[in-house]
Amino acid sequence: xxxxxxARFWEWGRKIICVGRNYAEHAKELKNELPTExxxxxxxxxxxxxxxxxxxxxxxxxxxxHEVELGVVVGKEGRDIPQTSAMDxxxxxxxxxxxxARDVQDQCKAKGLPWTLAKAFDTSCPVSDFIPKERIPDxxxxxxxxxxxxxxxxxxxxxxxxxxxxxxxxxxxxxxxLEEGDLIxxxxxxxxxxxxxxxxxxxxxxxxxxxxxxxxxxxxxx
Ligand SMILES: O=C(O)/C=C/C(=O)CC(=O)C(=O)O
Ligand SMILES: [Mg+2]
Numbered sequence: 289x290x291x292x293x294x295a296r297f298w299e300w301g302r303k304i305i306c307v308g309r310n311y312a313e314h315a316k317e318l319k320n321e322l323p324t325e326x327x328x329x330x331x332x333x334x335x336x337x338x339x340x341x342x343x344x345x346x347x348x349x350x351x352x353x354h355e356v357e358l359g360v361v362v363g364k365e366g367r368d369i370p371q372t373s374a375m376d377x378x379x380x381x382x383x384x385x386x387x388x389a390r391d392v393q394d395q396c397k398a399k400g401l402p403w404t405l406a407k408a409f410d411t412s413c414p415v416s417d418f419i420p421k422e423r424i425p426d427x428x429x430x431x432x433x434x435x436x437x438x439x440x441x442x443x444x445x446x447x448x449x450x451x452x453x454x455x456x457x458x459x460x461x462x463x464x465x466l467e468e469g470d471l472i473x474x475x476x477x478x479x480x481x482x483x484x485x486x487x488x489x490x491x492x493x494x495x496x497x498x499x500x501x502x503x504x505x506x507x508x509x510x
Pocket of ligand 1: 306307308309310311314318320355386388474475476
């Protein structure tokens with residue numbers, strides 16, 4: 289696939305694979321044990337939202353959390369990818385938010401149910417423009433930040449990840465095929481918290497890109 293195609297990865301309808309609890313300080317703030325293997329979940333392509341459109345709080349949640357994350361855009365399909373060649377499958381990166389209905393997630397966890405309602409709703413994956421691979425020569429050394437109404441909430445380095453990007457690509461590809469245009473969200477650093485209707489979120493990868501989103505609310509049409 290040419291880079292110009294993958295540059296609009298959010299229009300491809302491909303899967304969004306998310307990694308949870310990949311930063312020790314974030315696992316600690318939610319009182320989770322450190323994982324011994326990556327925690328994986330999925331978002332559908334309908335989760336994508338781009339700057340200019342709002343993030344919508346689902347009608348069944350009153351505690352929507354922001355999670356700023358580095359996204360890895362897959363450029364070459366593969367299964368059972370060895371760590372040594374994992375980075376050959378990366379086309380580039382994106383700044384991403386893993387919006388999470390934390391109240392719903394807590395209920396799902398208590399009942400032993402999947403996190404779909406908490407993580408996979410429409411607009412749960414705001415993304416920046418595509419960042420070509422060359423612009424981030426060391427993805428294990430970038431600083432992520434997030435502000436809500438100008439107050440800093442999250443700031444952390446991808447150096448703090450428990451499982452590296454090559455390890456994650458290799459691990460995921462032994463579970464499901466990675467395809468061109470897939471996006472891997474690599475987990476959030478500490479500082480997650482609630483956002484409400486009319487809030488403004490700004491997030492960035494220091495020195496590389498930033499983005500702004502407004503928060504709205506999805507009405508209950510039942
Ligand atoms: O286990 C929990 O309570 C919460 C986990 C997450 O939401 C995991 C993530 O999405 C993350 O760490 O980025
Ligand atoms: Mg997350």
